[in-house]
Amino acid sequence: MTNALLSRRRFFALSAASAAAMVVARAAGAQEGEGQANTGAANAPMEADRYKPVRLAAKGTPVMDQAKRDELEHHIHCQCGCNLDVYTCRTTDFSCQVSPAMHGDVMALVAGGYSAPEIIAAFKNVYGDRVLMAPPTNGFDIAAWVTPFVALSAGIALVLVVLKRLRAPALAPTISPVLVDATPDEQARLDALVRSDDR
Amino acid sequence: MILIGELSLWVALLMATWGTAVGFAGGYYKRPELIASAERASYATFGFLLLAALGLWSALLHSDFSFRYVASYTSANLPSIYKVTAFWAGQSGSLLLWAFILSAYSALAVWTNRSRNRELMPYVTATLSAITLFFVMTLCFGSNPYERLDWIPPDGTGLNPQLQNPGMAIHPPNLYLGYIGTAIPFAFAIAALITRRLDAGWLAAVRRWTLVSWFFNTTGIILGMWWAYVELGWGGYWAWDPVENASFLPWLVNTAFLHSIMVQEKRGMLRKWNVTLVVSAFLLAILGTFITRSGIISSVHSFAQSSVGYWFLGFLVISIAVTAYLVATRLNDLEAKAELESLVSREASFLFNNLLLVGIAFAVLWGTLFPILSEAVTNNKITVGPPFFNKVNVPLGLALLALTGIGPLIAWRRASAENLKRQFTGPLLAGITSGAALFALGMRDFGALVAYTLCGFVAGTIIQEFWKGVGARRRMYGENAVMALVRLVARNRRRYGGYIVHVGIVILFAAFAGLAFKEEFDVTLKGSETYEATDPYGNQWRFVSQGVSRYDELNRQTTAVLLDAFRNGKRVGVIKTEKRQYMDSRGVPTFQPATEVGIMEGIREDVYVVLAGVIGEDTAEMRITFNPLVWWVWYGGLIMAIGGLIVMWPQAERRRAQAGYSTVLQPAEQSA
Numbered sequence: 001m002t003n004a005l006l007s008r009r010r011f012f013a014l015s016a017a018s019a020a021a022m023v024v025a026r027a028a029g030a031q032e033g034e035g036q037a038n039t040g041a042a043n044a045p046m047e048a049d050r051y052k053p054v055r056l057a058a059k060g061t062p063v064m065d066q067a068k069r070d071e072l073e074h075h076i077h078c079q080c081g082c083n084l085d086v087y088t089c090r091t092t093d094f095s096c097q098v099s100p101a102m103h104g105d106v107m108a109l110v111a112g113g114y115s116a117p118e119i120i121a122a123f124k125n126v127y128g129d130r131v132l133m134a135p136p137t138n139g140f141d142i143a144a145w146v147t148p149f150v151a152l153s154a155g156i157a158l159v160l161v162v163l164k165r166l167r168a169p170a171l172a173p174t175i176s177p178v179l180v181d182a183t184p185d186e187q188a189r190l191d192a193l194v195r196s197d198d199r
Numbered sequence: 200m201i202l203i204g205e206l207s208l209w210v211a212l213l214m215a216t217w218g219t220a221v222g223f224a225g226g227y228y229k230r231p232e233l234i235a236s237a238e239r240a241s242y243a244t245f246g247f248l249l250l251a252a253l254g255l256w257s258a259l260l261h262s263d264f265s266f267r268y269v270a271s272y273t274s275a276n277l278p279s280i281y282k283v284t285a286f287w288a289g290q291s292g293s294l295l296l297w298a299f300i301l302s303a304y305s306a307l308a309v310w311t312n313r314s315r316n317r318e319l320m321p322y323v324t325a326t327l328s329a330i331t332l333f334f335v336m337t338l339c340f341g342s343n344p345y346e347r348l349d350w351i352p353p354d355g356t357g358l359n360p361q362l363q364n365p366g367m368a369i370h371p372p373n374l375y376l377g378y379i380g381t382a383i384p385f386a387f388a389i390a391a392l393i394t395r396r397l398d399a400g401w402l403a404a405v406r407r408w409t410l411v412s413w414f415f416n417t418t419g420i421i422l423g424m425w426w427a428y429v430e431l432g433w434g435g436y437w438a439w440d441p442v443e444n445a446s447f448l449p450w451l452v453n454t455a456f457l458h459s460i461m462v463q464e465k466r467g468m469l470r471k472w473n474v475t476l477v478v479s480a481f482l483l484a485i486l487g488t489f490i491t492r493s494g495i496i497s498s499v500h501s502f503a504q505s506s507v508g509y510w511f512l513g514f515l516v517i518s519i520a521v522t523a524y525l526v527a528t529r530l531n532d533l534e535a536k537a538e539l540e541s542l543v544s545r546e547a548s549f550l551f552n553n554l555l556l557v558g559i560a561f562a563v564l565w566g567t568l569f570p571i572l573s574e575a576v577t578n579n580k581i582t583v584g585p586p587f588f589n590k591v592n593v594p595l596g597l598a599l600l601a602l603t604g605i606g607p608l609i610a611w612r613r614a615s616a617e618n619l620k621r622q623f624t625g626p627l628l629a630g631i632t633s634g635a636a637l638f639a640l641g642m643r644d645f646g647a648l649v650a651y652t653l654c655g656f657v658a659g660t661i662i663q664e665f666w667k668g669v670g671a672r673r674r675m676y677g678e679n680a681v682m683a684l685v686r687l688v689a690r691n692r693r694r695y696g697g698y699i700v701h702v703g704i705v706i707l708f709a710a711f712a713g714l715a716f717k718e719e720f721d722v723t724l725k726g727s728e729t730y731e732a733t734d735p736y737g738n739q740w741r742f743v744s745q746g747v748s749r750y751d752e753l754n755r756q757t758t759a760v761l762l763d764a765f766r767n768g769k770r771v772g773v774i775k776t777e778k779r780q781y782m783d784s785r786g787v788p789t790f791q792p793a794t795e796v797g798i799m800e801g802i803r804e805d806v807y808v809v810l811a812g813v814i815g816e817d818t819a820e821m822r823i824t825f826n827p828l829v830w831w832v833w834y835g836g837l838i839m840a841i842g843g844l845i846v847m848w849p850q851a852e853r854r855r856a857q858a859g860y861s862t863v864l865q866p867a868e869q870s871a
Binding site: 133134159 | 431432433434435438440441542547550551554557558561562565566569573576577579580581582583584585586587590591595675691719791792794809811822
């Protein structure tokens with residue numbers, strides 16, 4: 001009886017704690033307004049100052065064909081507010097005004113004889129690192145590139161250590177028999193199946 | 200019905216609170232009446248959340264614009280099917296779907312375990328109720344789908360055109376079924392940790408639920424890829440967007456677990472690792488939800504920014520803290536019960552398979568979150584997009600593909616040199632022959648050549664396994680080849696179902712590699728003008744414009760262009776691409792014009808046409824793309840799903856034992 005009473009008390013204490021949590025949550029979380037799911041760049045806010053001209057004086061004849069230019073545009077981040085590269089945005093979101101303008105700059109620089117790294121550098125000078133589709137390979141951001149491989153190497157080392165620890169020097173087979181109520185004939189077929197599974 | 204639904208949400212809150220409290224109390228004090236009450240509360244929560252869901256559907260179908268949610272995501276003239284699917288178009292509706300599916304899963308888990316795992320069930324029930332409670336609290340206090348407007352608008356905003364697609368009708372529920380499926384194994388892991396019953400019992404229950412989660416996660420991801428391909432118009436199906444990445448993370452970890460659980464079942468090893476994977480899959484699903492709903496990371500899929508994301512962050516932190524405490528205090532109970540006999544064994548290869556899967560998961564997570572870290576450290580906004588993810592993950596993915604072939608060829612415990620020679624000769628020859636043949640045919644893309652060589656190798660291993668299995672049955676039982684194949688799969692569904700999943704993986708990799716040969720053309724055509732192009736296979740194509748037509752249909756004004764397509768001089772069909780301006784019931788345009796892609800599907804390639812715009816009356820600007828092997832992505836996914844179903848299909852315990860999949864019990868456990 002005492003136990004039952006105690007457990008009820010504890011239970012009501014738990015209930016009270018839950019109710020308090022609800023009140024706190026109510027106070028903390030104001031109802032959010034519903035907004036339509038932003039599923040496309042077309043719905044991203046478009047601001048006139050997002051585009052900045054990237055212009056350089058022509059220095060020679062083009063060194064890139066259309067395929068290479070398109071590939072280059074995959075590495076330049078459209079600044080319209082979407083999450084896409086210039087090529088993808090201009091060929092997907094036909095309401096975007098920023099990606100065609102940036103595409104125009106790329107075409108002008110290609111026509112002016114600039115190479116892909118030079119064009120990337122020109123865009124970086126104007127917009128900063130945010131115009132790149134991948135982290136820069138200098139400063140702190142090099143960590144983005146290095147960390148996955150460092151982690152993988154650490155993982156390989158860890159697996160090797162685990163394998164070494166798991167490995168016993170001279171083991172008799174320690175696997176326990178699986179309990180199956182079988183006739184001798186069934187047991188023979190079972191052994192054959194397990195053997196075939198162990199191939 | 201709507202009022203009942205609204206009230207039911209609040210009653211569900213009480214039920215989930217009750218279930219959480221009495222579940223933990225019943226487990227702690229071992230009080231059967233409290234445990235039974237918690238289980239009944241689980242059924243009741245499901246019932247009330249079903250009513251809450253029906254209420255919202257009723258409001259959507261009746262266009263009751265007094266509700267903010269209905270007014271925000273539908274209009275009176277929206278086709279009924281999309282009024283139904285608008286349920287998960289927004290924040291609060293999708294949270295209600297999440298809570299409803301979770302309660303259904305919980306009720307099913309409680310019901311199927313009514314006479315099994317009884318020591319675990321109080322804590323399983325309580326943990327699931329606690330997770331449900333979090334979701335219902337978020338709904339009631341953070342993002343309530345039943346919130347009313349101060350005034351009733353004459354019509355709603357309408358549904359985003361990109362969501363008016365059959366893919367969006369089935370992709371999100373599938374993905375949610377996959378995400379939420381991780382909660383059940385998580386609850387079993389928590390229960391096993393609390394009770395210290397970390398032997399075989401909880402694994403059997405967890406494996407089936409992980410498969411359920413994996414199956415829906417797989418179909419959800421593939422359907423999402425299909426939706427992106429047919430609807431977004433950029434010609435691809437995977438852009439390494441943060442939300443796509445969020446769906447991929449639990450899939451990777453679940454896949455790792457489904458391999459490593461075999462090592463624990465067969466050899467009693469990797470017990471800590473398996474608990475970690477089960478828990479990580481759930482935590483990553485919650486992290487993915489936080490990413491999607493907080494607006495912390497820019498994504499084309501993001502829901503409206505809201506404080507709801509931070510509720511998830513809080514929940515995530517609490518879950519990590521509780522789990523870390525439980526694991527740390529039970530490390531001794533998680534020691535391996537067997538030793539590794541050889542580094543050249545299937546269990547060792549599964550360890551490396553797990554390392555790669557988790558390594559890819561880490562790389563994806565790292566790349567997804569790195570912009571936040573970089574901005575915090577350098578105060579500089581950067582983007583981590585496809586160039587990063589492809590560079591980091593392609594080599595890891597190819598290594599994983601190689602292990603997909605290597606793992607099944609190596610014997611459990613110890614592989615002899617003879618065994619290795621016998622098993623590897625055929626598949627290696629298949630791989631090298633594939634690569635050499637493609638090189639001889641003119642393929643020079645290094646990545647694609649490596650991918651196809653590995654695809655040939657893995658396909659060789661799978662064919663060899665089926666060949667040997669069918670041959671053995673034919674010799675033993677005198678069956679014909681078809682019957683032997685069917686029975687081979689039916690008698691050992693896990694092993695051969697798994698190989699069928701591997702077939703799907705090979706097909707997917709082959710299809711991904713095909714993207715290296717994509718060709719695109721910008722085209723401007725007047726009516727009856729033609730455009731000629733050569734596809735990646737060297738076929739000559741001619742496209743003849745049939746002009747621009749404009750017409751009204753359903754809730755939209757459509758501008759369409761028809762192209763007659765000829766391959767090597769032979770007419771092969773008509774491709775229609777459209778631009779649609781959606782309108783509400785008063786004829787007011789809603790959203791910006793949307794593009795409908797025209798696709799001529801084929802086994803070898805898709806011809807993919809996007810209408811960029813119309814100049815004047817009759818001139819269309821289009822982008823024509825030849826997309827090699829895309830068809831194989833969908834059918835590779837389908838084969839993976841079929842393989843998953845075969846693995847999931849219930850099999851008598853005796854058969855599982857015959858196949859060697861009974862969990863290894865140590866003497867102490869057997870006598871317990």
